[in-house]
Amino acid sequence: MTALDLSSPVAVVGTGTMGQGIAQVALVAGHPVRLYDAVDGRAREAADSIGARLDRLVEKDRLTGAERDAARARLTSAESLDALADCVLVVEAVVERLDVKQELFRALEDVVGDDCLLATNTSSLSVTAVGGALRVPGRFVGLHFFNPAPLLPLVEVVSGFATDPASATRAYETARAWGKTPVTCADTPGFVVNRVARPFYAEALAVHELRAADPATIDAVLRESGGFRMGAFELTDLIGQDVNESVTHSVWQAFFQDVRFTPSLAQRRLVESGRLGRKSGQGWYDYRDGAERPGPHTAPPAEAPAYVVVEGDLGPAAELVGLIREAGVEVRAGDGYG
Numbered sequence: 001m002t003a004l005d006l007s008s009p010v011a012v013v014g015t016g017t018m019g020q021g022i023a024q025v026a027l028v029a030g031h032p033v034r035l036y037d038a039v040d041g042r043a044r045e046a047a048d049s050i051g052a053r054l055d056r057l058v059e060k061d062r063l064t065g066a067e068r069d070a071a072r073a074r075l076t077s078a079e080s081l082d083a084l085a086d087c088v089l090v091v092e093a094v095v096e097r098l099d100v101k102q103e104l105f106r107a108l109e110d111v112v113g114d115d116c117l118l119a120t121n122t123s124s125l126s127v128t129a130v131g132g133a134l135r136v137p138g139r140f141v142g143l144h145f146f147n148p149a150p151l152l153p154l155v156e157v158v159s160g161f162a163t164d165p166a167s168a169t170r171a172y173e174t175a176r177a178w179g180k181t182p183v184t185c186a187d188t189p190g191f192v193v194n195r196v197a198r199p200f201y202a203e204a205l206a207v208h209e210l211r212a213a214d215p216a217t218i219d220a221v222l223r224e225s226g227g228f229r230m231g232a233f234e235l236t237d238l239i240g241q242d243v244n245e246s247v248t249h250s251v252w253q254a255f256f257q258d259v260r261f262t263p264s265l266a267q268r269r270l271v272e273s274g275r276l277g278r279k280s281g282q283g284w285y286d287y288r289d290g291a292e293r294p295g296p297h298t299a300p301p302a303e304a305p306a307y308v309v310v311e312g313d314l315g316p317a318a319e320l321v322g323l324i325r326e327a328g329v330e331v332r333a334g335d336g337y338g
C-alpha cells in the first residue's frame, strides 16, 4: 500500500488554524489542494494567508520562488462541497463538535467517490463516533496533526472501530510522504499525546491547588529540572485555558470519569472568569502591556557547611561525594561508610 499520488487533489474542510496548516503541508508536498469553509469568504482568506506563509518560506530560503509560485497555483478555494468531487483525500478540521462533523461527513459522502479517503483532525472526539454514520466507514480514519502543523512532525493515524487497515496504512504512508512522522494508534480517548499530557497538566494543577508552590515556581521546575520546553501553566496559557479544559473534560468523560483525569476546579474558575490565557490577555500569567512576569520562588544561597558526614551505602548518590569534595567541602566517613 503506497501513499496517495501527489498529482491527485486533496481537500481540507474547515480553514481555521489547523486547516490552514494541514493544507500548507499537503500543498508543499506537491498535491493540488482545495479549501472549503462553511463561512463565506473564509476559504479565500485562508488561501491568501497560506500564500503569505509560502512567501515567508521563500524569504527564509526554505522554498524557491518557482516552488512557491507552483504551490500557489495548485491551491484553490471552493465555493461548495461539490467542487471536492474528484479529491482522493478530504481532511476535516472544523469545529470540535460531534454533530457538526458527522453531518459534514454524511454530506461529503454524497459528493466524493467511494475510494476517497476521509479523515478527521479531531483532538478529543471518538473517531469511531465521527465516522459512525458513514455508508462506507472503512475509508474513514483519524489524521491528528499538532499545532503548528507545518512545523510539528508528529501525526497520529487513528483507526476507528470500522476503519479498514488498508485505509489506515494509506493515511500513514501519505503522512510520511508529506515529511511527517506518523504513528498509528487505536481510537482511545485522547489517543496517545493528549492522554499522556493530561497527568502533566493535572499534577501541576494539583501541586498548585495544594498550595505547595505557585505557577511560576512549578513551571521553572518543569523547565529547568524536568527538561520540558514549557511548564504546564505557561503551556495551557498558550493553548487557551478553555481549549485545554475541554480536552481534559472530554477525556475524563470518555474514561467514565476516571479520577486520574478529573478536571481542575482552579482551572474551571480561571475559565469562568474569562482568563483564557494569552488570547484574552490574562491566564495564569498576565500578558497585558507593562505586566511583569513573576519569577520562581527560590531558596537564598546558603553558607556551605564545614564538613559533610556520609553514612552507609550511598548507591547511586555516591557520585555526590565527588561533587561535594570538588566544591571544597570536607567529606568525613561515618560508621559503616565505604
Ligand SMILES: NC(=O)c1ccc[n+]([C@@H]2O[C@H](COP(=O)([O-])OP(=O)(O)OC[C@H]3O[C@@H](n4cnc5c(N)ncnc54)[C@H](O)[C@@H]3O)[C@@H](O)[C@H]2O)c1
Residues within 6 Å of the ligand: 013, 014, 015, 016, 017, 018, 019, 036, 037, 038, 039, 042, 092, 093, 094, 095, 096, 097, 100, 104, 121, 122, 123, 124, 144, 145, 146, 147
Ligand atoms: N487548535 C489546535 O491546537 C488543534 C490541534 C489539533 C487538532 N485540533 C482540532 O482541529 C479541528 C479544528 O480546530 P481549529 O483550532 O483549527 O479550529 P478553528 O476554529 O480555528 O477553525 C475551524 C474552522 O471550521 C469552520 N467550520 C465550522 N463548521 C464547519 C462546517 N460544517 N463546514 C465547513 N467549515 C466549518 C469554521 O468556519 C472555522 O473556519 C478541531 O477538531 C480541533 O479539535 C486543533
